[in-house]
Amino acid sequence: MVPFWILQLAELLAAVALADLSLHVDRGGLLVAGTAVFALLAITADGPLGLIRVVPRRLHVCAVCVVAIVLALAPIVPQIRPDASGIIIIEFGAVGLFRLATLTSTVVTVRAPRGSARASGPAANQPADPTAALGPASGSTSTADPSAGAVAAPRSAPEPVSTTETAGRWISRQASAAAQHASIAAEAAALTAEKHAPAAKAQAGRAVRSAGRLTGRLSRSIGAGPSGGPSARPPGAAPAAGGPSESTDGRGPEDPK
Numbered sequence: 662m663v664p665f666w667i668l669q670l671a672e673l674l675a676a677v678a679l680a681d682l683s684l685h686v687d688r689g690g691l692l693v694a695g696t697a698v699f700a701l702l703a704i705t706a707d708g709p710l711g712l713i714r715v716v717p718r719r720l721h722v723c724a725v726c727v728v729a730i731v732l733a734l735a736p737i738v739p740q741i742r743p744d745a746s747g748i749i750i751i752e753f754g755a756v757g758l759f760r761l762a763t764l765t766s767t768v769v770t771v772r773a774p775r776g777s778a779r780a781s782g783p784a785a786n787q788p789a790d791p792t793a794a795l796g797p798a799s800g801s802t803s804t805a806d807p808s809a810g811a812v813a814a815p816r817s818a819p820e821p822v823s824t825t826e827t828a829g830r831w832i833s834r835q836a837s838a839a840a841q842h843a844s845i846a847a848e849a850a851a852l853t854a855e856k857h858a859p860a861a862k863a864q865a866g867r868a869v870r871s872a873g874r875l876t877g878r879l880s881r882s883i884g885a886g887p888s889g890g891p892s893a894r895p896p897g898a899a900p901a902a903g904g905p906s907e908s909t910d911g912r913g914p915e916d917p918k
Contacts, residue, residue: 663764668758672758673699678754691747695751695755707721730755
C-alpha cells in the first residue's frame with residue numbers, strides 16, 4: 662500500500678501542473694478548477710502534509726476518487742471543453758490520481774513515546790508476586806525446605822567459551838577431516854596401482870623385446886655389408902684399363918717369337 666502523504670504530495674503537484682498548463686491551452690477554465698479542487702483536498706486532509714486537517718483519511722480518499730471521475734468526464738460538456746492538449750492533460754491527471762487513491766493506505770500508525778522504551782524491561786514485564794509482600798505468617802514456625810531452596814536458587818550462567826578454544830576445536834576437526842581424505846586417496850591410489858600393474862609390466866616387456874629385435878636387425882645389416890677393399894668389385898664387371906689380366910697370372914704379356 663502507498664503511504665498517505667504520497668497521495669497528498671501527488672495532489673499538490675497535480676494542482677501546480679494544472680495551474681501552469683492552463684496558461685498554454687485554449688479555454689483552460691477546467692484546468693483551473695481542477696487546480697483549486699486538488700489543492701483544497703490536499704491541505705484539508707488529516708495527513709502529514711495537511712494544513713487544516715479536518716477531513717479524515719478515508720473520506721479524503723473517497724473525495725479524491727469522486728473528483729477524479731468528475732474531472733475526467735467534464736470535457737463532455739461543450740461549454741467548458743478545452744482544446745485537445747487540455748483534454749489529454751486532464752485525462753492523464755484524473756486517471757493517475759484515481760489509481761493512486763485506490764492504492765493509498767488510510768491506516769494511522771501510532772508511535773510509542775520515547776520514555777516508554779526505557780521503562781519497559783525485564784523487571785517491568787515480570788508479574789508481581791502477591792505473597793512476597795506478606796512475608797512469613799506470624800506465630801508460625803518456618804522450616805527450611807532444602808528442595809525448595811534448590812529450586813529457588815538461580816541457575817548459574819553458562820561459562821563463556823573462549824575464542825582460542827573454539828579455534829582449537831575447529832582446527833582439530835579440519836585436521837581430522839584432512840587425514841581422513843588423505844587415507845582415502847592413498848587407498849584409491851594403491852587399488853589403482855594394483856589393478857594396472859600387470860598391464861604395465863606386460864607393456865614394458867613388449868617394449869624391451871621390440872628394442873632387442875630392432876638392435877639385432879641393425880647389427881646383422883651392418884655385418885652383411887661390403888668390406889670396402891680396393892679389389893672388391895661387383896661380379897661380371899670388366900677389369901680396369903691397363904690393369905693385369907687374370908690369364909697372365911700376374912705376369913706381363915708374352916713376347917711373341
